Amino acid sequence: MTYTGDVTVGGAPQVRELSGLTITKVAVDEKMANNAYFLTCKATGDQVLVDAADAADTLLTVIGDAGLTTVVTTHQHWDHHRALATVVEATGAEVVAGEPDADAITEQTGVAVARRVTDGDSVAVGDCTLEVIRITGHTPGSICLLYRDPEGHPHLFTGDSLFPGGVGGTFGDAEAFKTLVEDVDTKLFGTLPDDTWFYPGHGSDSTLGEQRPHVAEWRERGW
Template identity: 60%
Template sequence: MAYTGVVTTGGPGDVRETSGLTITKVSVGTIDNNAYLLRCRETGEQLLIDAAAEASTLLSLAGDAGLASIVTTHRHWDHWTALAEVAAATGARTYAGRDDVEGIDARIDVPVDDGDTIQVGAVSLTARHLKGHSPGSIALLYRDPSGIPHLFTGDSLFPGGVGNTENDASRFASLIDDVEKKIFAELPDETWVYPGHGKDTTLGAERPSLPEWRARGW
């Protein structure tokens, strides 16, 4: 079946094949947190984005291949409650945005800055710092050389808007500016967006609404 990105907590994952990565999306925890397992098709090495909850589910998803890396998109508790357990069980190296490291109650081995590269086997992911939902929120970009770009946004970009900035005008301005400059201005409409909760989207589906988002302030 074709990938849709629609998953439910306790249900099966949805799998997408790209030229370099196999991407598996699952929903875990009580508030529909998405976790993404990325497997390099050339080497078999695996990386997990957001060990949000349900360590047993995530370890089962990784299987015997284990995990080389775990990336936490931001410091909010619902995106890392299983991090310590999954990292301990797999020995995975852990990554998070530099300005969010102190807010994560688990070991972070590598603080990440804007533009840093994170490897999963033969595949390179580029980190983009999107400040606003949290101080150190990051997105991960995979530019498939034989297909569309794939962007894992955590809680910085969703269908219908940017992430929650708690009615803080300066935080919203920072986030919408970063999202427009680093994401929409640099990437094409066909870029597939994998958010931290709920359904996926594309930049093309969201681009016409950017002026509306900025005008409404959230």
């Protein structure tokens, strides 16, 4: 199956095979349609989950016998960590989150955040490396994860900071929107090439090149 990034709740995962990494995308929860991403190192078999959003049974089925080394929670909002406690209890995975959001995640889930990360930090997926990019605005400690495929284009996991069609919601907070769109513009569009494929916390994927012409429009409309 050709990877498109289009998944449905209750439907089959979509799988993308890179040179050193396998990306598996699953949709969970009919109401919120959250995406969960499994990243598996081909050399070692180590797996990392980006957002244990919901449906622990579904996530654990995908994890399977290979186990899970790490769960990265992209931000503190409840819909992105509803299955975190169950998944961590079942797998013993280490929990990683952005430093300013870590306490809120623990308060909401009862799960300790083992690693609090920010710009310049990294998360290992076996022999592969995810670079942490802090994007402030949707929440204080939202993070994106960047994988630079040595044999292809970059892959970027954006949580709720960037979607096809705009940045994440800031709930009427003009200053938060200003910070968010500036971070997205400078840290993502300003440093990464057009062929960077990004994977958001809800809905379909896109590329930075497809979205780049619209950034000024997003600034102008204010959301």
